[in-house]
Amino acid sequence: MRLLVLTAALFAALTGAAHGAYFKTPSGNIVCDGSSSRVECEIKSGLRPKPAKRDCGGAGAYSDTRVALTRSGRATPIVCAGDVGPAASERSAKVLRYGQSRTFGRLRCTSTEKGLTCRNGSHGFFLSRGSWRSF
Known part of the structure; x- marks a missing residue:
């Protein structure tokens, strides 16, 4: 078990x-x-x-399901993903109910019936089943 924890920590680093x-x-x-x-x-x-x-050239596989936002940049789709992504942790993920927000420092995500909006103050993204956009 200890080896597994150390391996996971090394991978993350x-x-x-x-x-x-x-x-x-x-x-x-x-x-x-x-x-x-x-x-x-x-x-x-x-x-x-x-x-x-696009061809990811060994930097993972093409993805059309993921977007990321840093605390100071613009939102960008992750088109070459070398890991399994957040959906792999769906079972342990807490539900962000409609009308609620989660804040991570400068980053804030708000869930509504229309979709999810995450922003860093200046920029962000909106995700829904029908569309997505960055701003």
């Missing part, structure tokens, strides 16, 4: 993974991982419109 708190929308279609430095969300129904497909 090498990949820069900084997992914070997993949460999901009431429908379960969107699952996110939030920390004070970044929020990454995965939408199981896929981003609409889909990001341009």
